[in-house]
Each structure stands twice: as C-alpha cells, then as structure tokens.
Amino acid sequence: MSRTEPFEPLRASEIRRQLSTGVLWSLDEIYVFPELESTNAWALQHGVCGDVCVADQQTAGRGRRGREWQSPAGMNVYLSVRWCFKPVPEHLPLLSLVTGLAVADALEDCAIHGHGLKWPNDVYYDGKKLGGILLEAVGSLEDVVIGIGLNVNMLPASGAAIDQPWTSLQQIRGEPVERHALIVAILQRLIPRLKAFPRLDMTQFQHDWQHRDLLQGREVLAHSGTETLRGLASGVDNRGQLRITLHDGLIKNLSSADVSVRLGM
Numbered sequence: 001m002s003r004t005e006p007f008e009p010l011r012a013s014e015i016r017r018q019l020s021t022g023v024l025w026s027l028d029e030i031y032v033f034p035e036l037e038s039t040n041a042w043a044l045q046h047g048v049c050g051d052v053c054v055a056d057q058q059t060a061g062r063g064r065r066g067r068e069w070q071s072p073a074g075m076n077v078y079l080s081v082r083w084c085f086k087p088v089p090e091h092l093p094l095l096s097l098v099t100g101l102a103v104a105d106a107l108e109d110c111a112i113h114g115h116g117l118k119w120p121n122d123v124y125y126d127g128k129k130l131g132g133i134l135l136e137a138v139g140s141l142e143d144v145v146i147g148i149g150l151n152v153n154m155l156p157a158s159g160a161a162i163d164q165p166w167t168s169l170q171q172i173r174g175e176p177v178e179r180h181a182l183i184v185a186i187l188q189r190l191i192p193r194l195k196a197f198p199r200l201d202m203t204q205f206q207h208d209w210q211h212r213d214l215l216q217g218r219e220v221l222a223h224s225g226t227e228t229l230r231g232l233a234s235g236v237d238n239r240g241q242l243r244i245t246l247h248d249g250l251i252k253n254l255s256s257a258d259v260s261v262r263l264g265m
C-alpha cells in the first residue's frame, strides 16, 4: 500500500478503478459521500441489495448496543453493504463473525499483521480496538446491512472521546495508510464471502475463526444480562455463540455478552 496524505478525500472512481472486475455485479453500486449521519442508516433507508456505501465522515456513527461510533472526517473507513439472503440461512447469526474474518484477511492483504478478532465482532490489535462491525436488519432478516468501521489514520487527539482502549492503523504502522486500497481489499474479501455465505462450510469457518480468535483458551469474564460468568473461552459453536468452559467443567454458550479478558492470566 502506498504512502499518501492522510486527509485525501475518498473517491468512488478510485475505488472502482482498483476493484477487480466481477467482485460487485455493477460498479454503480458504490456510493461515496463526504458526510453522512451513518452509512448504515443510509444503506437501510436508500440502499438496495448489493449496494456499498462509504462516507468520509459520520455525524451520528452507530456502534453496537446503542453506542456512538466516533467518525471524524477524512481519517477512517466507514463502510456499509446492503445484502439480501433468500431464503434466510439458518446460520445467519454467523454473518457478523464471517464479516470479521473478511476484514481480518483484508488487513493482511494490506500488509498489516498481528491483529485478531474478539468475539463477536471486534477487530483488535495489541489489546486495543481497531475496528467494529454492526449488523442491522431492514425489516425481515432477509435484508441486512453490514456496517464496518476501521480506525485508519486517527491519532489520539481525534479519538479522545472513545471510552475504551483503541488504536489505528497509522499508530500501528507509524505512517498514514491509504484508505482506497483498504476499502477495495475489504470489498474483495467480503463480497465473495457474502456470495458463498448461504453454502457456508462449517468446518472451514471453524478453522478460520480459530486462526483469528483472540479469546481462545483465555480466562474471560462475560457479562450477559444480569449474569456474570468466569471461565475459559473455548471458541464458538455453529450458531456463532461464544463457548465458555466454567471451572466446574460445565460449558455455557452465549449469544450476546460483553467479554473481557481477565488481567493477570
């Protein structure tokens, strides 16, 4: 990936130029905006199946669990893809994990190494959050929006409001990272995975997930509703639920939880 000025505005023409033919059905499906409230919101309201929406800035970026996603101008990647599944595959809950795998692969393609995935869908580097994924359904589960946020050239001052340890690709690499190539890499990894998703090979998925899973074999604390569980993270099941082996040997599968790795382990 070549070095570039950090605040070069994103251009649809450049994404189209770099994208291998055949990844999207039509290059008209890429929409790039200087500013949006949220690429997910735009894709939900205005997109059709297969549309890709990218913004240079989000004024109301959405994170998981109703949190805000800090989305300053010109620095990061804010990208949403609207996708339809007919019929809805039984393993739809795996979609956000599969998206995480695509993002992790795309980072490797851009010569970024050492990152991993924290269940269910955070991209982490050295114990700090690098990116997140937010899936929203349009109405029925047949029609979903897959939102990806990646901290690319954000420096500490711009992310001062973020309430958890975070990092960005520029902080990792020590130089600005070109965003067009990164967006193209994400699309080139994600779209084939979306097309193949209805026929997901579960063995391959489990293998890919284990390769990226940062929690595997770690002692974790999981807060789920009013329950707090402590145990060993033992991968995910075929519905994407986190498996935790409790100290008495019992295995619990969690579909949603805030998970932290216990310090001192």
Ligand SMILES: O=C(O)CCCC[C@@H]1SC[C@@H]2NC(=O)N[C@@H]21
Residues within 6 Å of the ligand: 037, 038, 039, 040, 041, 058, 060, 061, 062, 063, 064, 065, 067, 069, 077, 078, 079, 080, 121, 122, 131, 132, 133, 134, 147, 148, 149, 150
């Ligand atoms: O909380 C998380 O970890 C998920 C963050 C997802 C942020 C992305 S940025 C692009 C898309 N548009 C949004 O408003 N949110 C997602």
